[in-house]
Amino acid sequence: MDTILKLQHVSKQFGRFQALNDVSFTVNRGDIYGLIGENGAGKTTIMRLITHLSPLNSGSITLLGEQAPHYQQALKHVGAAIETPAAFKKLTVKQNLTLAAIQHGIQDKQVITDNIHFVGLDEKATTKASKLSLGQRQRLGLALALLSQPDFLVLDEPINGLDPSGIMAFRELLKKLNREQNTTILISSHILTELYQVSTKFGFISHGQFIKEVTKEDLDKENRSGILLTVDDVKLAAELLDSSNIQPFTVLDDARILVHDLSVDTAKLNQELVIAGVAVKNITRQEGSLEEYYTDLLKTQGGGQHA
Numbered sequence: 001m002d003t004i005l006k007l008q009h010v011s012k013q014f015g016r017f018q019a020l021n022d023v024s025f026t027v028n029r030g031d032i033y034g035l036i037g038e039n040g041a042g043k044t045t046i047m048r049l050i051t052h053l054s055p056l057n058s059g060s061i062t063l064l065g066e067q068a069p070h071y072q073q074a075l076k077h078v079g080a081a082i083e084t085p086a087a088f089k090k091l092t093v094k095q096n097l098t099l100a101a102i103q104h105g106i107q108d109k110q111v112i113t114d115n116i117h118f119v120g121l122d123e124k125a126t127t128k129a130s131k132l133s134l135g136q137r138q139r140l141g142l143a144l145a146l147l148s149q150p151d152f153l154v155l156d157e158p159i160n161g162l163d164p165s166g167i168m169a170f171r172e173l174l175k176k177l178n179r180e181q182n183t184t185i186l187i188s189s190h191i192l193t194e195l196y197q198v199s200t201k202f203g204f205i206s207h208g209q210f211i212k213e214v215t216k217e218d219l220d221k222e223n224r225s226g227i228l229l230t231v232d233d234v235k236l237a238a239e240l241l242d243s244s245n246i247q248p249f250t251v252l253d254d255a256r257i258l259v260h261d262l263s264v265d266t267a268k269l270n271q272e273l274v275i276a277g278v279a280v281k282n283i284t285r286q287e288g289s290l291e292e293y294y295t296d297l298l299k300t301q302g303g304g305q306h307a
């Protein structure tokens, strides 16, 4: 697997305050990695260290094959929107992107227009950044981060301030980048329902410590999310699922099977089971919640330890 980012035993102090303590995790190419933690957990600090906005105290960070702080090429392939977007307030949206294009050595002016369009700011192209709403500033931040067509996007709370339709558009945009351009993304957000929908993997931090990493697939399994079938004959039902290639599934007991793929057509499945001679007593969709998972995790961790 292609490693994009590797943190090994990373610690960071601000004076006597230990903001990060022995943090290790890896982001692989193609991941949309959701970073989750309470206020002050250390998410922004991690992102600032990765992009070398802040120096490392101990441990190592490898970004696109180069080790911090000795980045030669790595940062050229990284787009970042960390905290307040790096836009110049007195410049318009277009001027901000033009300036950034010059900094990145991008000659093609079409790239600027395309990016403005991509983030939905066409109508605000000639508006000064200071006159944009918070959500529009977030979009400008993303446009700036995307300008150099990065392999790796680092986004700190990018959906803060977006309205519901903006959040949906943003989600689709990230998925599209990931799907079509194989852009790897590290993203933090307090909106866990949203993070759940977009991420393929989650890293949980609390009080500067990395607590756990889980793939979306495993999280769904642990949360028992999927389609729950209650039937009279589990063996026969399992055979049908196998032969219809509806996998993976788990036989929970002698009456219930959990099909892990939530996209399965339940009406069709019900029909197939009935035709096969299985009496279906119940079919329900169970959607696991990232919030619940996170709350349970914090309980088992005793709320996280202070460094």
Ligand SMILES: Nc1ncnc2c1ncn2[C@@H]1O[C@H](COP(=O)(O)OP(=O)(O)OP(=O)(O)O)[C@@H](O)[C@H]1O
Binding pocket: 014, 017, 019, 037, 038, 039, 040, 041, 042, 043, 044, 045, 046
């Ligand atoms: N420059 C700094 N000087 C001193 N302390 C700092 C500095 N930057 C961050 N901290 C402290 O480090 C801790 C981690 O901060 P960080 O901004 O990384 O948290 P976060 O997880 O991004 O939180 P939030 O969700 O609130 O944005 C906090 O307790 C913060 O007060």
